[in-house]
Amino acid sequence: MENRTYTISVYSENNVGLLNRISGIFLKRHINIESLNVSSSEIENVSRFVIVVNTTEHWVKNIVGQIEKQIEVIKAFYHTDEETIFQESALFKIASHLLFDERQIQNIIKVSNATIVTVSRDFFVISKSGRRNEIEELYQQLKPFGIMQFVRSGRISVSKAEMKISAMLREFQEAEEV
Structure with a gap:
């Protein structure tokens, strides 16, 4: 087996x-x-x-x-x-200046069907629900910009x-x- x-x-x-x-x-x-x-x-x-x-x-x-x-x-x-x-959920915490300085991040968020949960002076938080591979793909796309914190739920x-x-x-x- x-x-x-x-x-x-x-x-x-x-x-x-x-x-x-x-x-x-x-x-x-x-x-x-x-x-x-x-x-x-x-x-x-x-x-x-x-x-x-x-x-x-x-x-x-x-x-x-x-x-x-x-x-x-x-x-x-x-x-x-x-x-x-089934689905999983994830949160990504990223430095706020990147949201405005790096146009590509806005495109990544839009294409991945993620949502911005909150924006503060120092950071913003993205939420993504989907299959594990979709969350992994978003992680890989955001990684070069620097992820301050990341957490993924169980299935x-x-x-x-x-x-x-x-x-x-x-x-x-x-x-x-x-």
């Missing part, structure tokens, strides 16, 4: 220590986490971890099985890039197919109400 990029979605209760235990599952198998994002989900009081790894399907199935054994985990899924819609994604978790939790909540 060959390595591929997989997006793992973990629905869980929001408990202290869970992130540490989940990352330990990857550590034991010497699998690097490429990207990690944790946020609230579409389900009230349920958090969603979005974890990106590059491994084989055998290992990703094994990892998802181990994650689901954690008490706070409601359900975990894995998807290939073709099965998801956020939704699956193309319906996630059965919502229906499963609705049935559970309805059963509790009876």
Whole structure:
């Protein structure tokens, strides 16, 4: 089996220590986490971890099985890039004088569909959302001008197919109400 990029979605209760235990599952198998994002989900009081790894399907199935054994985990899924819609976001902090002195920067911002978030006397901040390669391309274009600070988020994604978790939790909540 060959390595591929997989997006793992973990629905869980929001408990202290869970992130540490989940990352330990990857550590034991010497699998690097490429990207990690944790946020609230579409389900009230349920958090969603979005974890990106590059491994084989055998290992990703094994990892998802181990994650689901954690008490706070409601359900975990894995998807290939073709099965998801995903993006990342990035912020670039650049010296303000370049915005006015280097016309090329304005063109780079426009062509890349980035936006200027704020401008101050000393710096301006550009925001870019898109695929990782689009953010990397913008980084490479801005690098010669000098980037004061750069940060990129973890992947956020939704699956193309319906996630059965919502229906499963609705049935559970309805059963509790009876």
